[in-house]
Amino acid sequence: MTRFRTTRISLVPTLLVVLGYAVGSAEAAEIVLREQVVPQGELLRLSDLAAISAETAENQRALESLVMFPTPATSRDIEASTIRDRLDLLGIDLLEHRVTGAARVSIRLARDSSELSDEPLSFADTQVDSGFEIRGDVRTVGFAEINEATIESFCRARTQRALEELGWEWTGMRLSSETRSLLEQGCRWLGAEVRPVDSDSEETPDATPPRVVLVVDYQGARRSLPLDVQLEPMPRVVFLRSVVERGTVLNESHVTLRPWPRRDSARTTSDLGEVIGREVRGGLVVDRPIDPAQLTPPTLVKRNTEVRISTDIPGIRVSSFGKALADGGMDDIVLVQLNDPRRPVRARVTGESEVVILGGGQ
Template identity: 30%
Template sequence: MAKFTTQALTLLALALPQISLAAAGPNAAIRQQAEARINQRLQEAGLEASSTQLQLLPPRDVPACPAPWQVEAADTRAFSRMRFTLSCPGMGWRGNVIVRAAVSARVAVAARDLRAGETLQAEDIAWEERPLADPADLFGRAAPPQDMQVRSALSAGQPLRRRQLQPPQLVKRGAGLRIVARQDGIEVTVAGEALANGRQGEIIPVRNLSSGKTIKARVSADGEVNPVE
C-alpha cells in the first residue's frame, strides 16, 4: 500500500478544492441559474413544474477558471432559447451560453367544449400536463380560472389561456348599483347608476344618484363599484 508523507497529504488536501471545481466546470453554475429563472417564472404564474430538461450550448474554448464561475441572465423570456453570460473573475474572460429548456406543468384545460360567453365553473376545468412556452398565459391550481368568461369557443382538452378569457361582467349600463367608499375603516355607501358596462377591475363612469354628479369608479363586485381619484 502506498504511503504518504505529511507534506504530501497537505499538498493533496490543498489541491482537492481546485480539482473538484475543475471537474464540475461551469455547467453546474449555468444549470443552477437557469433552473432558478424557470422556477421564478412558474411561481409568478402559479404553476408547478412536472419536469424540466435543459440542454446547454456553451461557447467554444472555455478556459479553466481558478475562481467560481459567475453567471448572469441576459435573456430568459423564451424557455426554448435562454441566454446567459458566463464569466471568470480575474481572467477577463466572458462568453454567452444558450440554454434550451423543455418545461412541462399541470395546467388548466377545458373539461368539455365551451361556447363563447360561458362562465367557467369548477366542473368545466380539468388539469393536464402540458409543455410550456409562456407560463404567464396559463393557469395553475394556485389560481384557477373559475368564474372567468370564455371569449371564443374552446374545445375539450384545449388549454385555458388568459388571452382567451375575461373577467365576468358585473355591471350593466343603465342598471342601479352601490357606490362604496372605504377609508380608514369607515365605509360609506350611496346609490348610483352605471353609465357603461363593466367587468371586474374595470373603471367605468357612474352617476351618484344623491348628488347627480358623474364620477369614475372601479367595478369590485356584482352591482358594486368603488370611487377612484
C-alpha cells in the first residue's frame, strides 16, 4: 500500500468551499489534467493537478481550491479516471465540466520532505487511508447543511435514461425527513437507481411511476434511501413502425405511438391524423419519431401516366383521356397533354388519375 505523508489539520473552511461550489455552480468549465505535478504541501488541490478555465472568476477560484487527495509519501501516478471519480464524489457535474488532458498525472515529490509528517491524515479526528475516501462525523466538518439541488443533480444524471426507457420524465425532487436525517449523519454517495413498481391496473400497467433511490455507503453498509421524485409521463408521439419506401402513403399499419422526451419533441407530432394518408417524401427512420415535414399530400397523378380529363365549363361537361406531364397531389395544377402534344393545357387534380381542365383551358 502506498504510504502518504500527512499532518493532522482542520479542513472545515476548505470543505465548506467545496460544498459552496457544488451548490452554486451551474457554469461549464474545462479542466485540463497536467502530465506531471510537484506538490508544495500536504494536500493536492485541483489547481495542482490541472489547468482550469471557468466562465466566472468565482467558479475559477472554487474549482482551484477543491481538495482532491492527500499528498503521497512517495512518487506515484494518479489515473484520470480516479480524478474524475473524486470530482464526481465532490458533487461536480461531469456533464457540465469537461475533463481533458493527460491520461494519468505523475506526482513527483520535492527533495525536502523533512517538514512533512508520516501520521495518517485526519479530517475531524477521523483518519483517511490511501483510498482517498474522506469519512467521519460530517457535522464537525461542515456537511450538516444538506443541499437538495446537489443531490438532485447527482441522482438525475444517473437515472434519466432509465426513467425515459420506462416513459417517465424527472420534474423535481425533495428529501424526506428520514432520508435527510441519515444523510446528515455522514455517508458516501454510490449512485442512484430506478426501481419499477408493480401496478394493480391491468389496463394501464405503466401508469404507476417508478421509485428512485439514492444508494449510499453508511457506516460500511450499502443502503438505499428513498427519494420523493416528481415524475411526469412523457408525451406519446408518432413513430414509424416498419421500413417504407419513398412514395408510400402511410396507413395505420405503418405507425404507432410511443413515449418521447419533451426536450426532443420538436419536429414530432402526437396526432395520427397528421401522418395517416400522407406520402413519404424521404428521410424517415424506423423506430424514430416521424417528422411531419418529411411527408406530403399523396401523389394522385403521376407523370407520363394516363389520366381522365374533364372540362368544367358552365353548362358543359366533357370527359376524355390524356397524359399527365407532371406529378400532382389533390388540388395541384399540372400540365396535361391532349391530342396536340404541342399544346399542353393546365388542369387541377381532383382525384386519383383524374383532373379537370380549368375554364377556358387556362
